[in-house]
Amino acid sequence: MTGLVEIRGIHKVYGHGETEVRALDGVSLDIEEGDFVAVMGPSGSGKSTFMNILGCLDVPTAGSYRLRGVEIGKLDRDTLALLRRHQLGFVFQGFNLLARTTALENCELPLLYQGVARTERRARALDALDRVGLANRANHLPNELSGGQQQRVAIARALVSRPAVILADEPTGNLDSTRSEEIMKLLVELNETQRITIAMVTHEPDMAAYARRVVVFKDGRVVTDERQRAIPPDARGERQGAAL
Amino acid sequence: MAITAIRRNAMRSFLTTLGVIIGVASVIAMVTLGRGATASVTNDISALGNNMLIIVPGADRRFGSSSSAxxxxxxxxxxxxxxxxxxxxxxxxxxxxxxxxxxxxxxxxxxxxxxxxxxxxxxxxxxxxxxxxxxxxxxxxxxxxxxxxxxxxxxxxxxxxxxxxxxxxxxxxxxxxxxxxxxxxxxxxxxxxxxxxxxxxxxxxxxxxxxxxxxxxxxxxxxxxxxxxxxxxxxxxxxxxxxxxxxDFVVRDMQEIGQVVSTVTGVLTTLLGAIAAVSLLVGGIGIMNIMLVAVTERTREIGIRMAIGARAGDVLLQFLVEAITLSVLGGVMGIALGLLGSWGAARAFDLPWVPGMDVIAGSFLFSALVGVFFGYYPAHKAAQLNPIEALRYE
Structure with missing residues (x-):
C-alpha cells in the first residue's frame, strides 16, 4: 500500500555559511488517505516550512517527498502550480478570499484554473458551498459575511477541486471560540463523512483535539507523533482522484 | 476576469484610460481635420476651374510680378x-x-x-x-x-x-x-x-x-x-x-498649385498626428504606472491565485489582459470622442468631415500595442512573485 504522502528525511536550509538556518532537519512522515493530522509546535519549530513543502509552495533542500507517488523535490514552479491546482486545497488563517468577489465566484476560482466549463463550474461551486452550509450566501461578498462564514467559504473553495489533501494553516486563528468550534466540527464532518484528508497547523491544543493524529515539531524535527483516533478502514483507497 | 477586475475599480480604471482616450481622440481628430482641410483646398482649386492655366505678364518673382512687363x-x-x-x-x-x-x-x-x-x-x-x-x-x-x-x-x-x-x-x-x-x-x-x-x-x-x-x-x-x-x-x-x-511672363498651372497645397496640408496632418501619437504614448505610461500599483496592491490576491494553482504564465496573462483591456477600452472611447470632436470642429470651421478607416484601425491597433508594451513589465513582475511571500504580504 502506498501512502498518500510519503516524506523521508527532508531538510530545508535557508541561507548558507554563518547565516545558515535549518528550518527542517530530517523530517519523515507518512499521511494516509482519510487521516486528519494536526501539526503543532512553537514558532520557529519548522511547522510552517513543513506545511509550505507539504502544500507544494516550496521544495525541500534535501530528502524525498512523494505525493500520490510523485516525487516533488525536483519539479519546477509550473509543475508545482499544476499539482496545487489538482491535488491540494488551501485554507488560511486570514481566510484569503478575493475581495469584491462573491462567495460563489471565489469557489469557482480553482475550477477556472482547472479549465472546467462554466455550467459545471457553477454547479460544483454551489455544491461545495452547500456542503459547508452556505448555499444561501452564494452571491454575498466577503465583507458581507462574518469571519466564520468567510472561513467556511474558504473551506468550500478548498473542497471544490476535489483535492487529495486539504491544508489548513491555523484555520481558527482569527475566530472566537464559538466560531472556531463550528469550523472544527465542519472539518471533522468533512473528514468523517466525505473521507477528506486534512493536514492542519494549530497551536491551540483544544483545536488539535479534534484531529485523529497530532504531530509536534520542535527545532525542525518531529518530537511526538500520537494517534488519537484510528482512521476508519473503509476510508482507505476508496477516494479517487486523478494522479498528475 | 479582466473585465471584472476593471469594473471593481471603475473610477480608477477610467482615470487610467483617460490618457489613452485623449491620445487616440487627438490622433483621430487631428488627422480627420487635416484631411478635411486638404479636401477643402482641393475643392477650392477645382472650383477655380478644371485644367486651368493662368498667363500673366511679368517675370516669376517671389513677391509679385514686375509691373514693367x-x-x-x-x-x-x-x-x-x-x-x-x-x-x-x-x-x-x-x-x-x-x-x-x-x-x-x-x-x-x-x-x-x-x-x-x-x-x-x-x-x-x-x-x-x-x-x-x-x-x-x-x-x-x-x-x-x-x-x-x-x-x-x-x-x-x-x-x-x-x-x-x-x-x-x-x-x-x-x-x-x-x-x-x-x-x-x-x-x-x-x-x-x-x-x-x-x-x-x-x-x-x-x-x-x-x-x-x-x-x-x-x-x-x-x-x-x-x-x-x-x-x-x-x-x-x-x-x-x-x-x-x-x-517675362508666367504660365501658372492651377492643378500644380493645388498639389503643392495638398502636399503641405498633408505634411501638416502627419506632423499633428505624430504629436498626438506622443500623447498616446504618455497615456501608455499612465497604464503601466497604475498596473504597477495594482500589482503591489494585489500581491495577496496573486499569492492566493498561485496557491490555488495559477502558474506564473496564468498570472502574467491575467495582468497583461487587464492592461490590454484598459488600453483597448480607452482606444474605443478615444475613437468615439475623436470622431465626435472632429465632426464638431469640421462643422464649426466649415470643413468637410473625412473620417478614415485607416486612421481608426491604426489608432485602435496602436492603443492595443500600448497595452501590450506597457502592461508587460507589471505583469511580468506579478508573475515572478513568490507565492509564500505574496500570501504573507499585508
Missing amino acids: QPFTQDDVNAIREEVPAVALVAPTSGGAGRAVYGNQNWSTGVTGADNSYLRVRNWNVELGREFNDGEVRTGQAVCILGETPRRELFGAGSPIGEQIRVGTVSCEVIAVLESKGTSTFGEDQDDFILMPLVTFQRRMSGNENIGAILVSATEGVPTRDAQLDLIALLRQRRRIHVGDED
Whole structure:
C-alpha cells in the first residue's frame, strides 16, 4: 500500500555559511488517505516550512517527498502550480478570499484554473458551498459575511477541486471560540463523512483535539507523533482522484 | 476576469484610460481635420476651374510680378487660339477695381472684363438671367453680370435683372447673376466681382487695349504640363525672348498649385498626428504606472491565485489582459470622442468631415500595442512573485 504522502528525511536550509538556518532537519512522515493530522509546535519549530513543502509552495533542500507517488523535490514552479491546482486545497488563517468577489465566484476560482466549463463550474461551486452550509450566501461578498462564514467559504473553495489533501494553516486563528468550534466540527464532518484528508497547523491544543493524529515539531524535527483516533478502514483507497 | 477586475475599480480604471482616450481622440481628430482641410483646398482649386492655366505678364518673382512687363494683346490671344491645340478655351481678361452704385447703395468691388469663355474656364454658372451675346462682346455694349456679393449689397432681396447700375463711370444694364461659390479656404470671397465684356472694360474703364491676364483651359486628355510648355514656347517666340533669357511672363498651372497645397496640408496632418501619437504614448505610461500599483496592491490576491494553482504564465496573462483591456477600452472611447470632436470642429470651421478607416484601425491597433508594451513589465513582475511571500504580504 502506498501512502498518500510519503516524506523521508527532508531538510530545508535557508541561507548558507554563518547565516545558515535549518528550518527542517530530517523530517519523515507518512499521511494516509482519510487521516486528519494536526501539526503543532512553537514558532520557529519548522511547522510552517513543513506545511509550505507539504502544500507544494516550496521544495525541500534535501530528502524525498512523494505525493500520490510523485516525487516533488525536483519539479519546477509550473509543475508545482499544476499539482496545487489538482491535488491540494488551501485554507488560511486570514481566510484569503478575493475581495469584491462573491462567495460563489471565489469557489469557482480553482475550477477556472482547472479549465472546467462554466455550467459545471457553477454547479460544483454551489455544491461545495452547500456542503459547508452556505448555499444561501452564494452571491454575498466577503465583507458581507462574518469571519466564520468567510472561513467556511474558504473551506468550500478548498473542497471544490476535489483535492487529495486539504491544508489548513491555523484555520481558527482569527475566530472566537464559538466560531472556531463550528469550523472544527465542519472539518471533522468533512473528514468523517466525505473521507477528506486534512493536514492542519494549530497551536491551540483544544483545536488539535479534534484531529485523529497530532504531530509536534520542535527545532525542525518531529518530537511526538500520537494517534488519537484510528482512521476508519473503509476510508482507505476508496477516494479517487486523478494522479498528475 | 479582466473585465471584472476593471469594473471593481471603475473610477480608477477610467482615470487610467483617460490618457489613452485623449491620445487616440487627438490622433483621430487631428488627422480627420487635416484631411478635411486638404479636401477643402482641393475643392477650392477645382472650383477655380478644371485644367486651368493662368498667363500673366511679368517675370516669376517671389513677391509679385514686375509691373514693367509688356502686357498681352488681342494678337497674342488669337495666336494662342490658332497655334496651341493643347488649349481648348482661351479667355482674355483685364481687371481693375471700381465702385458700383445702384440707387443709394454702393459697393466697391473688382471689375473684370472678359467674355463667356471666362465663365467656362472658371466654372461659373449663371443663376439668373443670361450670358453675354456675341454682339455685346464684339461691340462692347454696356452690360454686366454680377457676382452674388455685389448683387446682395446693391439689391438686397430684389431682382437686379434689367436694372441699370453705374460701375465706375460706366452706366450698364445687369443681365445676369452668377451662382455663388462662397468663401475659399484661404478666406477670399470668390463672389465679390462684376463682369463686363472685355471691349467695354478696355474702352470705358481702363482706356487701353491691354490684356492683363489670359486664362486658358487645357484640352480634355492633354496634361496641363504639355499645354504649359506649348504656351511658354509660343509666347517666348511672340515676345522675342532670346534663348537663355528669362521669361517675362508666367504660365501658372492651377492643378500644380493645388498639389503643392495638398502636399503641405498633408505634411501638416502627419506632423499633428505624430504629436498626438506622443500623447498616446504618455497615456501608455499612465497604464503601466497604475498596473504597477495594482500589482503591489494585489500581491495577496496573486499569492492566493498561485496557491490555488495559477502558474506564473496564468498570472502574467491575467495582468497583461487587464492592461490590454484598459488600453483597448480607452482606444474605443478615444475613437468615439475623436470622431465626435472632429465632426464638431469640421462643422464649426466649415470643413468637410473625412473620417478614415485607416486612421481608426491604426489608432485602435496602436492603443492595443500600448497595452501590450506597457502592461508587460507589471505583469511580468506579478508573475515572478513568490507565492509564500505574496500570501504573507499585508
